[in-house]
Amino acid sequence: MTQLAQPDLWAKAAQQQCATALAHPNIAFIKYWGNTNHQLRLPANPSLSMNMAGLHTVTRVEFDPALPADTLEINGVPATGPGLERVSAVLNLIRAEAGVAAPARVVSRSNFPVGSGIASSAAAFAALAVAGAAAAGLPPVEARLSRLARRGSGSASRSVPSGFCEWQPGDDDGSVAFSIAPPEHWALADLVAVVSREHKAVGSSGGHPLADTSSLQTARVAGAAERLRRCKEALLARDISAMGPVIEEDAVIMHGVMMSSRPPLFYWLPATMALIQATARWRAEGLEVYFTIDAGPNVHLICPAEQAADVEAKARKIAGVRDVLKSAPGGPAHLLAPGDEFLHP
DSSP: OOTTTOHHHHHHHHHHTEEEEEEOOEEEEEOOOOEEETTTTEESSOEEEEEEETOOEEEEEEEOTTOSSOEEEETTEEEOTHHHHHHHHHHHHHHHHHTOOOOEEEEEEESSOSSSSSOHHHHHHHHHHHHHHHHHTOOOOHHHHHHHHHHHOGGGGGGSSSSEEEEOOOSTTTOOEEEEEOGGGOOEEEEEEESOOSOOSSOHHHHGGGGGGSTTHHHHHHHHHHHHHHHHHHHHTTOHHHHHHHHHHHHHHHHHHHHTSSSOOOOOOHHHHHHHHHHHHHHHTTOOOEEEOOSSSOEEEEEEGGGHHHHHHHHHTSTTOOEEEEEEEOOOOEEOOTTOOOOOO
């Protein structure tokens, strides 16, 4: 039985119309950038990722008929406007499927910087989908939860299943993520070199519609399936020397699209470039470390777990690196029992 099944917790959540779920952000080895349908968040290309244990978002959803409308609190601060609207849109899908009419009180906490390119929306909407579905009495069907999470944030579809996950394009029903290997398949480390904690001026949701304005996007999408095939083959074989160059190539191609979009998106900072260059030097010195970068300036350094301490020590010496967050392959989004909710600020 997977963590997602949790029959006793799902039954109690449905009875109380209240549930709390935890989900991890994920780091994409093969990137998602651009949609064939922006409203449904249907991706232009397949992608591949790893859930990030140690980093998480915890979200509680409580349906309450006494509320006049949905409310949202993020890290202790009430949220309104577009953020609340995105949450309500996912809750509306859940309410429609479950036949629930009541507004919901949503409280969310993350233990890592949000809005800075560390997939905070992926963790947030995966946790929202699981908690909301459980509180509304929907059954714990992974594909359905992945689809609901995708409607809030495309990459959130990949934070619902466990471990290493693949997400394929398709229609609204078929474009869901699934696990290709459990967390214990490979002892990888992801050292996130944080060069900025600032909220991005243009988030991923605002960036995806710009992808097709770049003349490079067609070529990026055309080669994505082959890069995914090579990356997946290396991942399943636990061959970092084969996987590393593919993930670096894919990250640079995506940022090339961003930089050549209209208007252009320049996420990199000087420390970002310094880390890219340092990674090549560290490999020459014998470390098996490779970089990837999501939609932001922070750099993910992927290496075997046994080399993580050395990579972290080197990364902390790079000018402009403010912190290094450590993670490993993580499990699925799942419900938390009362008392394990971690909802304090």
